[in-house]
Amino acid sequence: MQRIEKYWQNPAVLQVNREPPRAYYIPYGKEEAADTGKRGRSPFYQTLNGSWKFEYHASLRTVDPAFAVETYEVNGWDDLIVPSCWQMNGYDQLHYTNVNYPIPYDPPYVPDANPAGLYVKEFRVGDDWADKMKYVVFEGVNSCIYLWINGSFVGYSQGSRVPAEFHISPYIRPGVNRMAVMVLKWCDGTYLEDQDLWRHSGIFRDVYLLARDRVRIRDVFNRQQLTPDYSEAALHTEIETTGPLRVKAELRNPAGEMVGSAEADIDGNGVIELRVANPLLWNAEKPVLYKLYLHAGEEVLRFPIGFRQVTIDSGVFTINGRAVKLKGVNRHDSHPVLGQTIPLQHMIRDLRLMKRHNVNTIRASHYPNDPRFLDLCDEIGFYVVDEADLECHGVISAHNYAEGSFHKLSADPAWKDAFVDRAIRMVERDKNHPCVIIWSMGNESGYDANHIAMAEWTKARDSSRPVHYEGAAPHYKGSADTECLDLESRMYASVQAIEEYATNGNSTKPLFLCEYSHAMGNGPGDLKDYWDVIYKYPLLMGGCVWEWCDHGILTKTPEGVPFFAYGGDFGDKPNDGNFCIDGLVSPDRQPHAGLLELKQVIAPIRIGAEHLPEGRIAVTNLYDFSDLTHLVLHWTVELNGEVFSQGDIWRLEAGPRETQRIVLPLEAPGTGAGQPILTVSCRLKERTDWADFGYELAFAQFELPTQATVQKVPAQRRTGAALQAIEKREQLVVEGFDFRHTFDLAAGAFIGLSKHGVPMIAAPTQFAIWRAPTDNDMRVKNGWMGEGFDRAGMKVYDSAWSLTDGNAVEIRVKYSLGGYIKAPVLRGEAVWRIDVSGEIHLRTDVEVKEMSAFLPRFGLQLTMPRGSEEVEYAGLGPHESYIDKRHSTKKGRYALRVDDMFENYIKPQENGSRYGTQWAIVSNELGMGLRFDSPDGFSFNASHYTPADLTAVAHSHELVRREETIVHIDYKMSGVGSNSCGPQLLPAYQLNEKRFAFELTIRPVFKEDE
Incomplete structure (x- = not known):
């Protein structure tokens, strides 16, 4: 047995005996079989997927080099399914890190305690392959592979996410053969694979044999x-x-x-x-x-041919001569149970979900995907930014962010071949896919001579696609030579910044936002702002939201409760916590509200009002190539949640970027109580591979004009005797015909509300400014906590009441909200007025102190008793909405339960608010509860968790559901933005007013009697 050479820490050795890279294909015996695209129908293909013998070693030092000898006894080894990731099968450390390397920064060296996985597979080769040249293909092995067959060393390869193909004919014999593989967790290539992800190891993509003609x-x-x-x-x-x-x-x-x-x-x-x-x-x-x-x-090869041309014309990105907007997402390989091993059906599910949500572009972040994924993108229809398996992000933290350190590996000639090899293997494998429209030279690896060499090789090999690399952006202060790059690329540039790029008069390249609008947790909240600008300027070609999915690992607590784990949950160090939970869909592919927002904002149809009294609307086609004949327009007019009239328009014909004017035969109500709402919906005429007939792609809503003043007619209520108000021990009890309210004058809060003896609150009311920080609040929350928002309590300076002619009781409270250490955040006066029907009207005038932090919210928090489970409201729904994240919601009247309002983010945070609510009722199942109204609308939330509950825990399964219902009626709630990685929340969405007034009406109700 020969000794194992230390190829794994020599950047000059990228492979031994590996075949030169080539285009991806499978040879078939007949055209009919090739046409199916099913590998198993080829007589020249043989899978090696399945059960292998496996032995894990925490250190390469404990590996017996004799394991590769064909007589080595492996019966006592474990059985492991290939493809798979070790860490998802109980071996080694599950580990998530973003920027920082998981090993000491000492390139090209890696730790001596380098985990190793030993694989052994026995296989047979049929007699029909006797005269063929035989090859083995490993589609993906992380991080490097040593290969032996029948005891003979075959070769070595590194580069985790592109194929390694070896000629094995000299080593194969008739009958049973033994393949032995050693995979190391780390090699010098690890320094080039520092992507933001779980660090998985092993043979994680397909392995198969190919039989080839000798001349082929x-x-x-x-x-x-x-x-x-x-x-x-x-x-x-x-x-x-x-x-x-x-x-x-x-x-x-x-x-x-x-x-x-x-x-x-x-x-x-x-x-x-x-x-x-x-x-x-x-x-x-x-x-x-x-x-x-x-x-x-004897072979037949099949290739997809998509005739298309990608050009840049006067700084405008075009496909087939037409300017195209890339409406994309960044997609990692991620499966909650299998890690980076992605089944074909899982890929299909992702792509269908994207198609249903109007996504047209995928950035393969940050490595080439499984080649079958590109086959699917060719067929289903997606633009792909194919990205080299290259990221050296940890260089900067290893050098304490010293200026120029980011470019260290890219500038080092010793690493040039390793850099260029990753571009070559990507381009050669994927060059025949029409879906690939841009080559990317990797991600966050600095920029210097090695990247320039990658780009120049790529352009010389394939000049039909532009070359992108964001790491050359000016703010990185790398090489000034960007002639080899065809696009100007940015990450998380602000709306203002991209507009300045488009209008400065000096820009000559199209701007591509390879990452923007960070979709972490409750977000993103700035999508429409970006797309209003992107559509406005031809130089802006679009971009890819970060990112598609949450990378949670499905696991269980010791008690057996399933949950999605993130960094640190397995004791991994260093880790970046829940920064991997930053997707538009959950790990099991349930869409977040952020994906619904993206769908509406980037929808290929825009509907505008031209003259609503006559039913005239304009439908603008934002497709780049398609007319609208595949869609039907459905319209409804609703009044107070009831459909008044509806219809369909089947003749949609507008061509790409054209506008069609339509007259709807509206029958809007002329008089009556309520505001008529017109909803116009564009839906599929026929079933497709990705959605059913009638599936909605876009919608718009409009308030219709009415012939009379539209206002709700107040109900006549029996009032009976005049009010009685009695103060005892600083508690004011106000009683009427059917109600009894109690106000604590010392605390400045109601401690009891009841109707017909039914209690409506279970704890004192309180003004609230704190919200459980969203992931996108991570940069502002320290300022919030520094100002004491999270611990703000109420100080009552003065409290007095008066009875007015027996018709109303008025209570005036002067108060402040503040936490220890700091001066009060705000001061205000609240005037509570209780009328003879038991209705409570609040007006509070507020003055906020000068400070750098804006308020998360301001409003009233009420705790309603157990059983207060029914919610009815008029406003935006059916899902959560915020001032900057509401375009996917519709005005309507909604009835749901409290639990339905909860958005279950993996890391608990502010969720479930309804922006722009007109009125809301929270009640028990008999309809007994409270109704809330405000003349200017409000943000509304009902939950079984307080902001403190959500703030205190790290995972959703740690939440303890309260039996009471916590209701928030907010004057305003600040937006959610995307500041976990993107720019600061836009000022327009910040609650930064220094003086404001809030009016609210609270009325105990029995809904059946209303």
């Missing part, structure tokens, strides 16, 4: 050329063979009809050219695919 096609590059008017396409198929070979090319259109064929004798390198008149063009809206079949020897 080795590589294929399908280049295309379109005439300026797109009336003709020339397909230049560059073919590399291993010897003299007759190759026949056949091109079929989407209907399966032959549109071109040619044959050529190729020895080494050659080109077959096919021409197509009036080609159907590929784009994400209409992913039209031709199929190219290459017949050579």
